[in-house]
Amino acid sequence: MTFQPQNASTLRRDLLASFVVFLVAIPLSLGIAVASGAPVAAGLIAAVVGGIVAGLIGGSPLQVSGPAAGLTVLVAGLVQTYGWRATCTITMLAGLVQIALGASRVARAALAVSPAVVHGMLAGVGVVIVLAQIHVVLGGSPQQSAVANLRELPSQLAEPHTRSAVVAGLTVLVVLGWSRLPKIRVLRLIPGPLPAVALATALAWALGWQVPRVDLPPSLLDGWSLPVMPQGSLFGITGAVVSVALVAAVESLLCSVAVDRARPAGVPAADLDRDLLGQGAANTVSGVLGGLPITGVIVRSTANIEAGGRTRLSPVLHGVWVLVLALACGPLIEQVPLAALAALLVVLGVRLADVSRVRALRHHREAPAYFVTLGGVVLFGLGEGVLLGIGVMAVLALRRLTRLSVRTEQLLAAPGDAPASPRWHVVVEGTFTFLGVPRAARALQRIPADARVDLDLNVDFMDHAAFDAVHRWRLAHERQGGRVDIDEVHEAWYERAVTGDISQAAKNPPPARWWAPWSNRRRRPEAELDAPEMSPADVLLNGVRDYHGRTAPLVRPIMAELAMEQKPQHLFITCVDSRIVPNIITASGPGDLFINRNVGALVPRHGSGTPDDSVAATVEYAVNVLGIKTITVCGHSNCGAMAALLAGGSEVEHLEGLSRWLKHGNHSLARFLAEEPPVGEQALARLCKINVIQQLDNLRTYPWLRERVDSGDIELVGLHLDLGSATVEVYDPAGGAFVPVPDEAPRPRTLT
Incomplete structure (x- = not known):
């Protein structure tokens, strides 16, 4: 030794x-x-x-x-x-x-x-x-x-x-x-x-x-x-x-x-x-x-x-x-x-x-x-005491494994639904085994025979007894004139049991759902036949109901802590493009990011001839009140604002407010025109990245902010999201280019 x-x-x-x-x-x-x-x-x-x-x-x-x-x-x-x-x-x-x-x-x-x-x-x-x-x-x-x-x-x-x-x-x-x-x-x-x-x-x-x-x-x-x-x-x-x-x-x-x-x-x-x-x-x-x-x-x-x-x-x-x-x-x-x-x-x-x-x-x-x-x-x-404790833990674990909650609510009729055809939303959560069948059966039997039912199976396991109970009820309900739309949030236990497909292992990680667009939410094809189209407002409210049913109980403790005070760590300036979701690409949650979104992720320069204080006000509040130490500008590929700049603004000249706003991007366009283009790189892709670098420079035009950046109190970080590959690159000031984010990297470098 x-x-x-x-x-x-x-x-x-x-x-x-x-x-x-x-x-x-x-x-x-x-x-x-x-x-x-x-x-x-x-x-x-x-x-x-x-x-x-x-x-x-x-x-x-x-x-x-x-x-x-x-x-x-x-x-x-x-x-x-x-x-x-x-x-x-x-x-x-x-x-x-x-x-x-x-x-x-x-x-x-x-x-x-x-x-x-x-x-x-x-x-x-x-x-x-x-x-x-x-x-x-x-x-x-x-x-x-x-x-x-x-x-x-x-x-x-x-x-x-x-x-x-x-x-x-x-x-x-x-x-x-x-x-x-x-x-x-x-x-x-x-x-x-x-x-x-x-x-x-x-x-x-x-x-x-x-x-x-x-x-x-x-x-x-x-x-x-x-x-x-x-x-x-x-x-x-x-x-x-x-x-x-x-x-x-x-x-x-x-x-x-x-x-x-x-x-x-x-x-x-x-x-x-x-x-x-x-x-x-x-x-x-x-x-x-x-x-x-x-x-x-x-x-x-x-x-x-x-x-x-x-x-x-x-x-x-x-x-x-x-x-x-x-x-x-x-x-x-x-x-x-x-x-x-x-x-x-x-x-x-x-x-x-x-x-x-x-x-x-x-x-x-x-x-x-x-x-x-x-x-x-x-x-x-x-x-004896330890054995008793282990026994109690075994009982508690068994109780958790068999815990099942069944929630039912009657919804407002959607446009196109018959007046006498009520809509119901049923959520089954937990581990669905034979022990939970009586509870689920009681809830399902209370639904009127002619109702249209949205049944969400948010279960991590379903045994045959549970499947058989749900399947028999569904068939009986549809024979009596009702409709059943089954949506499985985790594993497709019901769907695989119906089709006989048992090739997928039951312990595979559940597919993510909350980040998927509304149009990608899984629905049974037969349930969509002859179904009336939902209005945009109904789609939005359906998402709110989904949030209340699934996500709100999970985030409620966090939101309760943040209810009286926010302490974000980063100011995140990005484009209003609907394809960018900052919390997804940064794996952040409530209270982490102080976000400013605008067309093109632009930062008007200090003393700009086209006055607009919205971004400056956000930066001032973030730094001087919230004490934020990092400001990130995030651009993305195929940006419509950058495409409009390349086209000279002709495509949006009929939109007066947007035309005035895009003048803040002229410095990005001038920088683009002044630089020698790399061989093979598309013009729009290059401008989207140059724009991020220019906005970081624009932030430094504010004297009070430049002093804090130069002293090291504030970090400026540039990110670029490639929509096609869903990958993010970070701006490397030393190399003057965007580079992949390493799996294990030091803190992002500040702009110098």
Whole structure:
């Protein structure tokens, strides 16, 4: 195993970060060992092994591994059931299982566990930790279960141990208040738990208080012996091994993903399979040496990144410092009151039980799984709670897969429709299976027999039962004098079932529809026979209804955010040509583009003899009020305005307003005539591109704007859309030509 090449700066960062993580790890490792019912030395052994072994082998360079609060409940149950030495054997076997999983390259499968279940599990663990450690804070002893701890809490509160409570209270105050101290660099490098435990220990020692303290063996491996096999049923032992392996693996992989998202530039991406191998090796070694189970720990990993860690040397060195402290400072560690460690765990448990995550889960309607997992962990245990959460997620997923909505509305009669022939619009959305047939059938049966029906099937799947129900209703409805026009927005499930064409795979990407012209919207040919022509106004209103039915529900949250304020990023000046849709060619949405459209995408020059302030007003508002930093002029091929300029304006001389406006294009025409034409290039195509360049120059004729462009505050970008190929080119000022937009390119260059 080799480290990345070190320079002096990186080495200094890693040394400092390793010490910061070491300061975080010491009190947490001791507290987690106490909460797990394991020897205190087991927490230090796990911290040493997690830092050195997982740090050397693991696939996430900046992740720090060690004992974690998320495994506390599981380990405590194993210690009570099988004893400590047998629990070490379970840890060792769990490590071997993780190694096998890592070698099988199935690490990413663990990420299939819903975050709602993981966060619910952590919150449940937090509640269990708080209920258990509050007894230690008050000078008592925790019970065997969370329910028992809750039941005994009133009696513990009635007879508290005052000195233990004072020590714990001081610890909590320092932990919570440390982050509020003045932001002095030295103080920021010291994590809050260390001074909290140190002050609590100093207080108890100075006052001579007799409170329960940490009890360390003479050495980390004092009394060490080979692990013993657990006594019990094979099923129970196997379940324990698998539980430790999977829970530790999932928590570690999620930590690895979180660290990978926050890694600084230059740090290699995480290899999840290798990370699982590293965690498995660390757990195997920890089990053999008598340590707690190990997993990636987000608190220590975050501290490592924030302290400047850049390579895997940092987590490895943190393990070395823990080993040095455990060997050299045992008597000092034995002065730490257990109440201080318990208070530290209470704070950690409250943070684990943070319900702020529920807001995001509610948005995705996954909060039930979170609360069921939390309650299951508290009431029944870690494994049972996780299984309950997974079960709830399975039910929610099945419900989503079978969710179907059916909307019906009666429309105004179109011109040419018989007065007694009503028109209905039916929208079926979701996954259309046999479970949704009764709902759809009820809605369809309520439609009058002689009605003309526009049936939109906006479904991602349709099984045979659903097809049969719709097809039989359609045939019956048409036999009774009605008409049915079926429009499929996604896959043509109905059409393929009617024709017997099953060649198209059901999982092909659905064809886009919203950007297609009205004339291209798919309609069944037989439905168009003898159908009356719709007026232009009806076509427009039909599009509005389509927007209300399909698009409005999707964009409503975005529009609600933008309702009171717009913050566009670009001013986009382009032609009024109906074939140009700026939001399509820029893949933008509501609030992104501040658009000015005019004939020819022209920008009148400053002080022009033909006054027109519409474009200038748009530019002034965009730059001075909205704070836009980029102005784009977009032209296109086959521009009618440019064709009129080439023809000398004779084709539009009868249109007075247009003729006056096109005078703003005379500079583009003059530039066109002054340049030597390339061989083979059509005149109109060349003028369309020259016009874009000229309008960029016209923008610079405004003194206040030119100053901002020259200073780099404003970017000017030229684009050209070729209608025939539907491709966009960008103007390259250095080469003086339009070039293809690269797949991966730097920011567009400004006009110089």
